[in-house]
Amino acid sequence: ASERVFNFAPGPATLPESVLLRAQSELYNYRGSGMSIMEMSHRGKEFDGVIKKAESDLRALLGISDDYAVLFLQGGATTQFAAVPLNLCAGPDDAADFIVTGSWGDKAYKEAAKYCRPNLLWTGKPAKYTAIPPFDARSLPQNPDARFLHICANETIHGVEFKDYPVPENRDGILVADMSSNFCSKPVDVSKFALIYAGAQKNVGPSGVTVVIVRRDLIGKAQPITPVMLDYKTHADSASLYNTPPCFAIYICGLVFEDLLEQGGLAEIEKKNAHKAGILYDAIDGSGGYYACPVEPSVRSLMNVPFTLQKSELEKKFIDEAAKEGMVQLKGHRSVGGVRASIYNAMPLAGVEKLVAFMKDFQARHP
Numbered sequence: 001a002s003e004r005v006f007n008f009a010p011g012p013a014t015l016p017e018s019v020l021l022r023a024q025s026e027l028y029n030y031r032g033s034g035m036s037i038m039e040m041s042h043r044g045k046e047f048d049g050v051i052k053k054a055e056s057d058l059r060a061l062l063g064i065s066d067d068y069a070v071l072f073l074q075g076g077a078t079t080q081f082a083a084v085p086l087n088l089c090a091g092p093d094d095a096a097d098f099i100v101t102g103s104w105g106d107k108a109y110k111e112a113a114k115y116c117r118p119n120l121l122w123t124g125k126p127a128k129y130t131a132i133p134p135f136d137a138r139s140l141p142q143n144p145d146a147r148f149l150h151i152c153a154n155e156t157i158h159g160v161e162f163k164d165y166p167v168p169e170n171r172d173g174i175l176v177a178d179m180s181s182n183f184c185s186k187p188v189d190v191s192k193f194a195l196i197y198a199g200a201q202k203n204v205g206p207s208g209v210t211v212v213i214v215r216r217d218l219i220g221k222a223q224p225i226t227p228v229m230l231d232y233k234t235h236a237d238s239a240s241l242y243n244t245p246p247c248f249a250i251y252i253c254g255l256v257f258e259d260l261l262e263q264g265g266l267a268e269i270e271k272k273n274a275h276k277a278g279i280l281y282d283a284i285d286g287s288g289g290y291y292a293c294p295v296e297p298s299v300r301s302l303m304n305v306p307f308t309l310q311k312s313e314l315e316k317k318f319i320d321e322a323a324k325e326g327m328v329q330l331k332g333h334r335s336v337g338g339v340r341a342s343i344y345n346a347m348p349l350a351g352v353e354k355l356v357a358f359m360k361d362f363q364a365r366h367p
């Protein structure tokens with residue numbers, strides 16, 4: 001629909017138009033049930049079909065084996081910052097390793113300190129979060145006694161993305177990743193991870209649901225103080241229906257998963273994302289310094305592209321003029337300033353092309 005803008009927001013973020021239209025058509029009377037998804041019992045047969053299909057489609061997309069539980073939870077990724085150490089550490093004296101490549105990883109590290117002894121292996125903070133460290137034992141000596149190693153696979157604010165992953169050298173070989181902002185943006189070998197979590201509201205749905213993919217052998221060992229709602233066993237034992245789940249959000253995620261499968265799966269999606277990000281980074285790097293991205297080229301995110309203008313006094317004008325042309329939410333996070341274009345799966349190529357054309361035009365008009 002032509003009245004829609006190109007929404008470069010970091011999350012909640014743009015959703016596929018086909019998904020919105022499908023949800024609209026099913027909203028009032030879901031498949032002949034006489035009511036909407038929002039109004040029906042989470043224990044009825046319609047919703048049972050919705051959540052089961054969402055799970056099986058996600059399993060197909062990511063190739064998730066039956067060794068893992070897939071949970072649809074509430075509380076956002078932020079709640080997982082606590083749930084992870086509560087479930088994976090036997091008590092507050094257990095150690096855990098953190099590689100911090102941006103402010104989300106830093107938040108996870110700080111929250112973990114309430115429930116375990118987090119050890120900061122490396123932080124990109126002194127270099128303003130623009131890099132990822134080498135993983136070899138000399139550069140990044142891990143703690144063999146740690147219960148897990150935590151990374152944030154894509155830092156939404158700083159635009160730093162892991163392209164490969166450290167091999168955990170802790171006692172049980174446990175790697176945990178916050179994939180909130182690059183979830184389902186590319187194929188991922190889930191077997192390398194013991195636990196993956198992601199808030200849905202960037203790549204796969206609306207806010208309100210958080211997906212947790214956790215190896216089953218890790219479930220059922222939570223610390224005694226763990227609230228029932230944060231214990232993975234609670235949700236694994238009841239197929240995410242222990243209490244009332246975020247039904248509508250799960251339904252929309254299901255539509256997105258279906259759409260991603262129809263597009264050919266995550267290998268196809270990654271190609272599209274790499275192409276979109278490529279033309280945007282090329283425009284930045286080819287601007288003769290007019291635009292600049294501070295992130296090391298080898299770890300630049302395909303999802304969140306932060307950049308600055310050499311004449312920083314023009315940044316507000318850039319963002320305002322772009323908005324007038326139907327490209328909105330381009331302001332960088334308040335902690336870093338500048339511009340940030342979030343170009344998740346559902347951002348059409350046409351949106352990125354329009355942004356790139358605008359950047360060239362803006363530069364020509366404000367040399």
Ligand code: PMP
Pocket residue numbers: 011075076077078079104152154155156157178179180181199200
């Ligand atoms: N981790 C990352 C990488 C994020 O981008 C965000 C949200 N921007 C969060 C965690 C926090 O997610 P939530 O708001 O769902 O708690």
